[in-house]
Amino acid sequence: MSYILCCIDGKNYSQSACDYAVHISNNMNLPLRFLHIIEHTSKSDSLDLSGNISLGEKDDMIEEYTNEESIKNKNLIKEGKTLLNDLKQRAKQECKNEITILQVHGDLLETIVEVENQTAVLVIGIASKENHKIGDNVKDIIRSIHKPILLVNSEFIxxxxxxxxxxxxxxxxxxxxxxxxxxxxxxxxxxxxxxxxxxxxxxxxxxxxxxxxxxxxxxxxxxxxxxxxxxxxxxxxxxxxxxxxxxxxxxxxxxxxxxxxxxxxxxxxxxxxxxxxxx
Structure with missing residues (x-):
């Protein structure tokens, strides 16, 4: 069975996206799924491997980077699970259908494409202001998915x-x-x-x-x-x-x-x- 997929990140109108997804789920009488994706990144907040450094120093810095990534991922997993559970509880107040939550590691676009066949409508929160450039990842999703996509950029009405x-x-x-x-x-x-x-x-x-x-x-x-x-x-x-x-x-x-x-x-x-x- 297909479902309404609400992709959230905790930054871009996640609560509003939740409310619109609930509204659509009720209208179409379809289950609702919340998806949180932890994307892999090779960028370090503190590590700089440029310049002239010795082999031993580079090994130490790579180990530091590995530890930094481990801590960062643990925090993202924890924050994501909290967000998913909070939105599930929010959705339960109005949603008449089954609600599930899913957290995955991977690429945003690839993950959404993988579940396209099960998706009836995709709901995404985006930061959109007048003259604001929409991120390329959102445009790539729009170009790649052949299902209706609701982009949420304001409070729910x-x-x-x-x-x-x-x-x-x-x-x-x-x-x-x-x-x-x-x-x-x-x-x-x-x-x-x-x-x-x-x-x-x-x-x-x-x-x-x-x-x-x-x-x-x-x-x-x-x-x-x-x-x-x-x-x-x-x-x-x-x-x-x-x-x-x-x-x-x-x-x-x-x-x-x-x-x-x-x-x-x-x-x-x-x-x-x-x-x-x-x-």
């Missing part, structure tokens, strides 16, 4: 209004098909928006998107906007007071992303509320 950005791409079609067949958010006002100076083409696209939801008897509103895509959608999102933005993420080509200035990256760097992505 029960979602009431969802804005779906639709441009007719394979990514945005997959998102609409996925979220209409298995609604991640229930009892929510949905609006589909397309940004295009060609009003006829834009109306055709939003009508196409609307029909995807109509097949599942889900009501949606539609809007057609024009202007620079990233700023237009961000302004509309804030003006209409939406709670979550949903959109297809990146393209299949990094060259295409470079040419178009990465619409996804601009949205990630500037949006102040959670964003649901699908690639």
């Amino acid at each position: 029960e979602p009431k209004k969802l804005l779906l950005a639709y441009n007719g791409s394979n990514e945005s079609k997959k998102l609409l098909n996925e979220t209409s067949a298995k609604p991640i958010f229930k009892d929510i006002i949905r609006e589909i928006v397309n940004i295009n100076d060609d009003k006829i083409a834009s109306a055709k696209l939003v009508d196409e998107a609307k029909k995807i939801f109509e097949k599942q008897n889900i009501k949606v509103n539609t809007s057609v906007l024009s202007g620079e895509p990233s700023s237009t959608i961000l302004n509309y999102f804030e003006e209409k007071d939406f709670d979550v933005l949903a959109m297809g993420a990146f393209g299949n080509s990094r060259i295409k992303e470079f040419i178009f200035g990465s619409f996804t990256s601009k949205i990630l760097a500037n949006i102040k509320k959670p964003i649901l992505l699908f690639r």
